[in-house]
Amino acid sequence: MRTNLVAFASPIHPEEEWRRDLEQCLEKLRDVGLEFHEHLIVGQPHYREVKLSKRVHGTIIVFLTGGTSKSAAKILQDIAKPLIFIASPRHNALPSALEANALLREQAMAKIVMVREGYAEEVRRFLEKAKSLREESKAKILSFGGLAARADLKEASPERLAEMFNVEIEEVPYKDLEEAIIKVGEEEVETMEKRLRASMAIKDTSLTKAIRLYLATKSLLEARGADGFTFNCFNLLSKIGSTPCLTMSLLSDEGYVAVCEGEIQSIAASVLTRKLLKREFFMSNVSSYTGRTLLIAHCTAPASMAERRIDVLPHFESGLPAGLDVELKRGAVTLFNVDKGLKEIVAFKGYMKASFLKKEGFCRTQAEVEVEEPVELLSRLVGGHLLMVYGDVMEELREIAELLNLGFREL
Structure with missing residues (x-):
């Protein structure tokens, strides 16, 4: 060596x-x-x-x-x-x-x-x-709709992601996705819809476009030998007529790295979680807090993290199909992300005490996590997204940080 x-x-x-x-x-x-x-x-x-x-x-x-x-x-x-x-x-x-x-x-x-x-x-x-x-962390991630990184805001570049995490980004032109959606057959859609209706409650929304997007995305992942994908969602909603939330949930359960909003720091953290920690995760927004309770929410979570119920509803912000409300399992959790410059991992522990909350004004999957000091935590976070995994993985994260030459900060 x-x-x-x-x-x-x-x-x-x-x-x-x-x-x-x-x-x-x-x-x-x-x-x-x-x-x-x-x-x-x-x-x-x-x-x-x-x-x-x-x-x-x-x-x-x-x-x-x-x-x-x-x-x-x-x-x-x-x-x-x-x-x-x-x-x-x-x-x-x-x-x-x-x-x-x-x-x-x-x-x-x-x-x-x-x-x-x-x-x-x-x-x-x-x-x-x-x-x-x-x-082990080597990964190829397909990017639909472009990455959200801004060099003028000192966010890490795809080159930095490749250097630090051995992760390659491949941009997928919209026309390639559009062609893949067109190729999806009606029979495939019907079969998939029956399967979903057997395990999820479909409420006030159509699944057809969301299923087409899932099947098209999966076909592109397989054809290009990719380990995962990210959608810069809001760049594509009007073109596709559907959110990628269902796609994220289903393909995450199939072992792919699924990342919301084209965010490089969360791509790094998601690859780390899937490839190195070998854990399923919920990528969430930090949405609110009351007392010692932090509210995290997003319109998707892997179905495998469900305790019982999964509702499929219109997407919270756009009203398009389809957002998921997943009743998450209770238990000890670790929440973390990598910072914007891909220089350190920031993490803290909590207890996931309630979900399936149906609160107005928030993304569909909502979870209350009990933590020590929410107000102090918020000022020290490295962005608006957190990855939640079950269990205490602090020591594993600390070791990964050392081996990848990253800083590590436990809040």
């Missing part, structure tokens, strides 16, 4: 001491099978001379002495991830590693390892696990 390796030392420390530490470190890392072209930086002036490759499995930084944190932070703004800091057990190397990690908090989150028995094997295992996780 090949990595970048950069070692830092301060010129005020005797070279004969830290040089010995460096040579021993390099030998230990080579002994566990790591390959690298090492760079040594002594003092501030030389950091600009270092050219780091992105065609490697990660970057190892060796802190040999104190007084090196700022030099390290300056060259690590745009480097191959994951990132590992190895700190010598003397010469104030560990404080410098900690300081550099704090300076980089918005760009990366390094794993910090101190030189001790077995540390080289720990580094190798971490890099192997990070490589495996990145391969």
Whole structure:
């Protein structure tokens, strides 16, 4: 396994001491099978001379002495991830590693390892696990109606999504979707409608257009070998004459990554949830709060998350077919998302205590989640959407964040 390796030392420390530490470190890392072209930086002036490759499995930084944190932070703004800091057990190397990690908090989150028995094997295992996780997260997502990202608002680009999460976005022209809808046969629609009416209560809405959209989307996913999809819904409603809510619910239950509103941060979080956590999720709006209760809502949720009832109704905002009101199971939940810049995961725990609420003025699937301090939570969230999964997955999210070189914040 090949990595970048950069070692830092301060010129005020005797070279004969830290040089010995460096040579021993390099030998230990080579002994566990790591390959690298090492760079040594002594003092501030030389950091600009270092050219780091992105065609490697990660970057190892060796802190040999104190007084090196700022030099390290300056060259690590745009480097191959994951990132590992190895700190010598003397010469104030560990404080410098900690300081550099704090300076980089918005760009990366390094794993910090101190030189001790077995540390080289720990580094190798971490890099192997990070490589495996990145391969596991690989996904191709079809985008219908365009992505919602705005560079002028400092939202992450598709390129950033590919770099950090190994996720490729393929834009699908509207004409391709339109042609796929036209090809859907009447018999297919009738068969699907019978199946849905057997498990859902259809109220005041037609299913025909929504089913056609589901079948057309599925055919495009299969034809293009995609792992999931996103609809920039409000760009397409008038053209399609239906919302993608039913499509989202059904295809999510079939194992696809289904993401509302063309939002890059939620694509990242959804891929993470489906591919790495291997959990079903409800992508929701943060809609309101009362006391310690947070109201989350959207017009779709996977049918597999239902405790009992599912009502199919007109979509909340447009009145088009069709929105879903899913009676969600009660229980402990984790709510989270990735931030707009794809730099950190922000998460908190709660208890899903009630749903199927039928409140006016909100999306159809509504759930009340009991949390500690809703007012404080709201000011620290990273957007208007949250993914809800059942159970406490904080430790899994924390480990994923470290392996993907993301920050992690538990609220």
